[in-house]
Amino acid sequence: MITQVAKRFVKTVLPLAQGLSITFRHQPPFHEPITVEYPEQKRPMYPRTRWRHVLRRYDNGLERCIGCSLCAGACPARCIYVEAAENTDEHRFSPGERYARRYEINMLRCIFCGYCQEACPTGAIVLRDDYELADYHRSDFIYTKEMLLEPIPEPQEE
Amino acid sequence: MAEQELVTIEINGIELQVPKGEMIIESAKRIGVDIPFFCYHPRLGKEQAANCRMCLVEAGTKQPDGSVRMMPKPQTSCTLPASQGLVVFTDTVAIQKARRGILEFLLINHPLDCPICDRGGECPLQNNTLFYGPGVSRFVEEKRHLPKAFPISDYVVLDRERCIHCARCTRFSQEISGDAQLEFLKRGADTMVSTFQNTEFTSRFSGNTIELCPVGALTSRVYRFRARPWDMKSQKSICTRCSNGCNIWLDYRPNRLVRVLGRENEAVNEEWTCDRGKFGHEYISSDRRLLSPLVRRDNRFVTASWVEVYQLIASRIRQAVEERGAGAVGAIGGAHLSNEEAYLLQKLMRVAVGTNNIDHRLERNQVAGGDTLLARLGVPFTQTAIADIEKAKTIFIFGADLVDEQPIVFLRARKAWFRFGAKVIIAHPEPTETELRFDEPLVLRYRAGTETTLINGLSHLILQSGRAVTDGISLEELQASLSEYTPARVAQETGVAEDALREAANLLGEGTVILCAGRVRNHPEYAVLANALVNLTLLTGNGSRGNGGLNILLPEVNSHGAADMGVLPDLLPGYVPVNDREARERIERIWKASLPAEPGLSTQGMLEAAAEGKLQVLYVIGEDIAQKYHDPELAQRALENAGFVIVQDLFLTDTAQYADVVLPAASVAEKEGTFTNTERRVQRFWKAMNPPSPDVKPDLNIFAELAVYLGKPLPVFSAEQVMEEIGQVFPAYAECCYDQMPAEGVRWMPTLTDRGK
Numbered sequence: 015m016i017t018q019v020a021k022r023f024v025k026t027v028l029p030l031a032q033g034l035s036i037t038f039r040h041q042p043p044f045h046e047p048i049t050v051e052y053p054e055q056k057r058p059m060y061p062r063t064r065w066r067h068v069l070r071r072y073d074n075g076l077e078r079c080i081g082c083s084l085c086a087g088a089c090p091a092r093c094i095y096v097e098a099a100e101n102t103d104e105h106r107f108s109p110g111e112r113y114a115r116r117y118e119i120n121m122l123r124c125i126f127c128g129y130c131q132e133a134c135p136t137g138a139i140v141l142r143d144d145y146e147l148a149d150y151h152r153s154d155f156i157y158t159k160e161m162l163l164e165p166i167p168e169p170q171e172e
Numbered sequence: 173m174a175e176q177e178l179v180t181i182e183i184n185g186i187e188l189q190v191p192k193g194e195m196i197i198e199s200a201k202r203i204g205v206d207i208p209f210f211c212y213h214p215r216l217g218k219e220q221a222a223n224c225r226m227c228l229v230e231a232g233t234k235q236p237d238g239s240v241r242m243m244p245k246p247q248t249s250c251t252l253p254a255s256q257g258l259v260v261f262t263d264t265v266a267i268q269k270a271r272r273g274i275l276e277f278l279l280i281n282h283p284l285d286c287p288i289c290d291r292g293g294e295c296p297l298q299n300n301t302l303f304y305g306p307g308v309s310r311f312v313e314e315k316r317h318l319p320k321a322f323p324i325s326d327y328v329v330l331d332r333e334r335c336i337h338c339a340r341c342t343r344f345s346q347e348i349s350g351d352a353q354l355e356f357l358k359r360g361a362d363t364m365v366s367t368f369q370n371t372e373f374t375s376r377f378s379g380n381t382i383e384l385c386p387v388g389a390l391t392s393r394v395y396r397f398r399a400r401p402w403d404m405k406s407q408k409s410i411c412t413r414c415s416n417g418c419n420i421w422l423d424y425r426p427n428r429l430v431r432v433l434g435r436e437n438e439a440v441n442e443e444w445t446c447d448r449g450k451f452g453h454e455y456i457s458s459d460r461r462l463l464s465p466l467v468r469r470d471n472r473f474v475t476a477s478w479v480e481v482y483q484l485i486a487s488r489i490r491q492a493v494e495e496r497g498a499g500a501v502g503a504i505g506g507a508h509l510s511n512e513e514a515y516l517l518q519k520l521m522r523v524a525v526g527t528n529n530i531d532h533r534l535e536r537n538q539v540a541g542g543d544t545l546l547a548r549l550g551v552p553f554t555q556t557a558i559a560d561i562e563k564a565k566t567i568f569i570f571g572a573d574l575v576d577e578q579p580i581v582f583l584r585a586r587k588a589w590f591r592f593g594a595k596v597i598i599a600h601p602e603p604t605e606t607e608l609r610f611d612e613p614l615v616l617r618y619r620a621g622t623e624t625t626l627i628n629g630l631s632h633l634i635l636q637s638g639r640a641v642t643d644g645i646s647l648e649e650l651q652a653s654l655s656e657y658t659p660a661r662v663a664q665e666t667g668v669a670e671d672a673l674r675e676a677a678n679l680l681g682e683g684t685v686i687l688c689a690g691r692v693r694n695h696p697e698y699a700v701l702a703n704a705l706v707n708l709t710l711l712t713g714n715g716s717r718g719n720g721g722l723n724i725l726l727p728e729v730n731s732h733g734a735a736d737m738g739v740l741p742d743l744l745p746g747y748v749p750v751n752d753r754e755a756r757e758r759i760e761r762i763w764k765a766s767l768p769a770e771p772g773l774s775t776q777g778m779l780e781a782a783a784e785g786k787l788q789v790l791y792v793i794g795e796d797i798a799q800k801y802h803d804p805e806l807a808q809r810a811l812e813n814a815g816f817v818i819v820q821d822l823f824l825t826d827t828a829q830y831a832d833v834v835l836p837a838a839s840v841a842e843k844e845g846t847f848t849n850t851e852r853r854v855q856r857f858w859k860a861m862n863p864p865s866p867d868v869k870p871d872l873n874i875f876a877e878l879a880v881y882l883g884k885p886l887p888v889f890s891a892e893q894v895m896e897e898i899g900q901v902f903p904a905y906a907e908c909c910y911d912q913m914p915a916e917g918v919r920w921m922p923t924l925t926d927r928g929k
């Protein structure tokens with residue numbers, strides 16, 4: 015009888031203690047905390063994380079996007095809308111003949127697959143590490159070109 | 173058609189029989205063997221240019237002993253005619269290598285423009301490179317540089333770097349449209365397409381070269397950068413810019429029309445469009461479209477709801493009918509409506525209002541729908557099918573600048589001459605562009621106003637020559653009436669040399685196609701002239717339905733349909749005279765209503781009555797009469813003095829400025845229905861987009877709802893159902909039911925019994 019109770023104790027409580035010992039080993043004071051105090055603290059993202067899109071510029075400030083719609087064609091969620099127009103010498107947005115007059119991504123539909131980035135011939139659309147995309151209204155999830163474009167880079171000091 | 177001789181050939185080991193002389197590139201299509209090509213185009217020219225070398229195949233002939241003797245070098249399959257025992261291989265190692273070589277060679281000087289090129293995504297060069305080309309380029313040197321985005325007209329922009337010198341565009345302009353504006357300059361790597369000394373590319377068919385160009389060298393300035401092929405949807409439609417009824421594709425993005433492409437229909441436009449059609453549908457997506465009904469208050473237009481405007485219109489119409497009778501209401505329009513809408517419009521006026529005051533004609537001639545022709549030739553306006561024009565022996569273009577007025581009919585006429593050797597006579601008081609498109613046609617430069625004399629003079633000469641065909645006419649009478657038109661007198665009156673008259677008369681005979689347009693339709697003595705033309709047609713033996721015949725081509729997209737549907741003051745649908753009791757009663761039974769028996773007022777009559785203040789309600793549908801009526805001043809006075817003016821249109825036109833109520837209608841892209849073209853071909857068009865605002869309605873709905881407010885509902889659920897009813901009223905349209913209609917449309921054949929006689 016007694017041996018049976020002892021056996022059961024060894025079988026149940028001992029593994030529990032073993033498991034918890036791992037837990038306690040990873041707790042302060044034995045270990046640094048693993049969780050971070052989001053949103054005050056943020057964890058660094060891996061370099062190839064795919065979150066919010068950004069439309070990049072060249073160093074001289076011109077937009078990289080040429081409005082070719084290849085991203086829209088590649089997008090499996092069909093959530094990109096591009097309307098192109100022609101550059102003129104007075105109104106130049108990008109090098110060459112063509113630029114995107116309207117560029118919109120519906121973030122509710124986007125599945126963050128990164129196909130758009132892969133399709134883009136000029137490296138204009140890229141997915142970066144900003145993952146804070148929550149919002150209150152559906153319409154706010156339509157990201158326009160103005161929202162997606164990088165700010166114009168500061169002129170480099172000599 | 174004569175039986176064609178068949179020969180047995182072998183392609184990739186598959187034996188097949190094809191007509192002798194057929195090009196191998198075509199034969200290969202029959203068994204689904206794909207041969208890539210750039211310069212080949214079945215419609216271009218008597219002979220292919222064969223300059224891209226993309227279509228190479230290996231070929232040989234079977235010897236009597238069964239062995240195959242191969243030709244020493246690869247052959248271009250676009251110029252290799254099928255002959256008995258020909259053996260062809262399209263996919264050997266040598267051919268694969270040749271194709272890679274050709275493509276590498278073409279790409280040496282081709283820019284890497286695909287992402288910004290309007291051809292990208294539907295580009296034969298992209299496709300062929302993907303399927304047959306090398307994966308990488310060995311050419312690392314600087315490419316050739318030439319002007320890019322170089323506009324050569326308001327419609328076309330040329331990128332010389334992208335051109336692969338296939339000569340499709342130059343051959344089109346030389347052989348099909350005949351203006352020969354595009355040509356190659358220089359030689360070798362410097363070769364480039366150009367207009368003469370960089371003048372403007374003014375061809376009326378320039379849009380076709382954009383579609384023909386296998387790369388993005390010629391692209392459209394209108395469509396430029398608007399969309400990529402995967403961004404848009406296409407819908408089948410019919411061009412609305414003239415009465416020819418060309419088949420087109422409407423390509424659109426969400427609620428915006430981006431371009432128009434030609435759609436194949438061998439019977440109508442083959443695959444061409446004119447520039448008016450290709451670039452002239454921008455109005456559909458214009459920002460100036462009407463978006464809601466407007467009512468005039470204190471001399472200003474304010475938006476109103478449909479219920480309000482219907483109630484207002486219904487009360488004004490009822491008031492007019494009570495005070496002055498149904499004759500105080502009139503409707504003008506219909507030539508821009510679909511058949512179904514035109515039919516419902518006249519039914520609305522006749523059944524719900526009770527008047528025959530309805531007309532679609534804005535031109536000077538307002539005798540009932542082609543009366544002379546209908547009575548004597550049995551057709552309302554045209555005898556010859558558009559496709560049969562190319563079979564004509566002689567083409568007599570009478571008083572028409574065909575290139576301008578009927579561009580696609582002109583292309584057929586030119587094909588008859590260029591490909592099949594028809595003789596061409598052009599009679600016009602002034603030099604026309606059409607004359608320049610034929611090599612030395614016989615030109616009869618008559619004095620304006622002497623049309624009838626000229627035609628009678630020709631008839632006289634034919635009678636004299638003894639070649640006259642006499643069935644269907646009483647010769648003595650004709651001889652007597654024509655005897656005074658001696659060549660000498662005609663020459664003196666018309667100013668055409670006697671020799672030219674005789675030469676013309678000699679050319680006229682069986683298989684003569686007479687093509688007339690606006691000048692004849694608007695002739696002050698139309699009836700007399702039409703009679704003379706019918707005499708000439710009968711005398712030359714073209715009265716029955718051979719290939720020849722008399723054709724009075726119509727102005728608007730559905731002028732023919734509106735006449736068929738009875739948008740005429742004196743004819744019910746199917747050319748039934750309103751005062752023919754028996755026939756009218758047949759229609760009354762179908763409509764379960766009684767119809768006014770007195771012919772109503774024509775457009776001219778209505779406008780005159782309105783100008784005198786005798787018309788209380790004037791309803792104008794889709795016609796800018798203040799601008800386009802042949803007597804605009806009368807139209808303006810009429811609009812000013814009519815008691816109550818309703819205008820239904822896409823835009824706030826000049827006519828709408830006079831209106832009391834303006835109703836916004838849907839454009840052709842936003843509704844479905846059928847149009848009847850000038851050769852009586854009924855063709856369907858489909859709905860592509862939604863109207864620009866929910867308050868914009870198809871005309872069909874407006875007429876049906878208005879009938880409800882007038883207390884005489886005409887239940888309508890769809891255009892299809894209206895077409896079924898049309899088939900009952902006018903049996904010639906019975907075949908036009910939507911589910912039965914063949915892709916090329918239905919060309920209805922008139923029989924005189926259709927008149928109810």
Ligand code: SF4
Pocket residue numbers: 085088089090091092093094119123124125126127128129130131
């Ligand atoms: S990440 Fe994928 S789903 Fe999102 S926009 Fe790009 S292609 Fe579309």
Ligand code: SF4
Pocket residue numbers: 078079080081082083084085086096114133134135136137138139
């Ligand atoms: S982001 Fe890139 S792929 Fe998309 S339209 Fe712009 S250039 Fe083309």
Ligand code: SF4
Pocket residue numbers: 282283284285286287289290291292293295296297298334386387388389
């Ligand atoms: S023509 Fe074709 S291959 Fe050439 S740049 Fe345009 S899309 Fe690319």
Ligand code: SF4
Pocket residue numbers: 334335336337338339340341342365384385386387389390
């Ligand atoms: S412009 Fe186009 S159609 Fe004309 S030759 Fe060059 S590639 Fe051919």
Ligand code: FES
Pocket residue numbers: 208209210211212221222223224225226227228248249250251
């Ligand atoms: S298609 Fe045959 S040579 Fe161009």
